[in-house]
Amino acid sequence: MSGFEQLLQGQLPKLIMFDLDGTLIDSVPDLAAAVETMLLKLGRPPAGLENVQLWIGNGAPMLVRRALAGNMQGSGIDDAEAERALEIFMEAYDGGHELTRVYAGVRESLKWLQKQGVEMALITNKPERFVAPLLDEMKLGRFFRWIIGGDTLPQKKPDPAALLFVMKMAGVTAAQSMFIGDSRNDVLAAKAAGVRCVALNYGYNHGRPIEEESPDMVIGNLQELIAGCLESSAEITLDTSVHPSQRDSIVVVTRKLWMKVIKALARWRWRA
Structure with a gap:
């Protein structure tokens, strides 16, 4: 049984937000x-x-x-x-990332999710000046519609501000969303935003087992979420009202958008 089947009864989330370092890449x-x-x-x-x-x-x-x-x-x-x-x-x-590697199973999983029409975002505490170029260097940039760095907003994880903002931009609820990371900061941010959290056990959680943070699920490879589905999408389905996102509408959120972000978050939190 795949991770999605265990967590979501055979349904895919409409939005998956990912951490970067220790989750998608070994930097x-x-x-x-x-x-x-x-x-x-x-x-x-x-x-x-x-x-x-x-x-x-x-x-x-x-x-x-x-x-x-x-x-x-x-x-x-x-x-x-x-x-x-x-x-x-x-x-x-800034001089280069020759030693950085993409973890096993990451590209295959992202490709599968993209084909199913799942919206994806990247939320990291890494300074934003490095994020988009590094994603492109690792050939991962095309998968993410929203990209938020650690200095993009006044807050960074474990504050849930970035997660709440991306959910607002995507027009989805916490119940329709998921966060995937590798550290205590990721789990705390997901819990504060009210979204399910899946944690990778190979990351950089300050030397502590990620199980101690009580995420909703712990896995050792992203492909565990879609086990048995890489060759077929029949076992897991996405709401038919959701369509694959247009890759030419990628949004890299920058510090110039701070005021808009803060106002959007204020409205989101007020309603919550």
């Missing part, structure tokens, strides 16, 4: 390389890939503070020093 090697470049330029000892993997998940500014402090708290770091370090990190990470 730790490139992020770690950028952190090490930053630390080297600042005359600090290297952090090591394992530590960087533990520190990922709360956005670039927090990753930089944790690297400077050498711990998860990232405390005791001067703001000016953190700002300078962030500039170095961003420049280093």
Whole structure:
């Protein structure tokens, strides 16, 4: 039995929102390389890939503070020093993503969902300047109609603001939506938005088993959601009123839309 059959009684959600790092792609090697470049330029000892993997998940500014402090708290770091370090990190990470890889089963699953007419969005805490180019580099960009980065809105996950905004844009309810991620931030954001959450157990949840966060389902490969359906769409159906989205209408939400986003969220939350 597929994950969708277990969670939705044979129906597909109208909207699926995805996290990026640790969910669709393994970006730790490139992020770690950028952190090490930053630390080297600042005359600090290297952090090591394992530590960087533990520190990922709360956005670039927090990753930089944790690297400077050498711990998860990232405390005791001067703001000016953190700002300078962030500039170095961003420049280093902008240099390329040769070591980043797409996880097994991701492309096949996204292709299948796209063929079924499921709307898809990407919601990540990664700075927005990197997101769309990285998705295109990984040949994943064409699957997502809405793309929101970690600094697109004033809030980032675990705040549900981005999830609520995308649901508003898609014209769907929480019951018709799903979020797929790999970390505590993803589960908390999904729960706060009232949507089902599926978690991947291979991600970067600060070294903790994702099962501890009590998502609705834990899987080891996206294809578990559509097991037995890759060759046929007969077992799982989408509401006939939903049509495949037009890929030329992709919306990359930028900081320039903040005021519109905030107003839309205010109306959404008021009605809720």
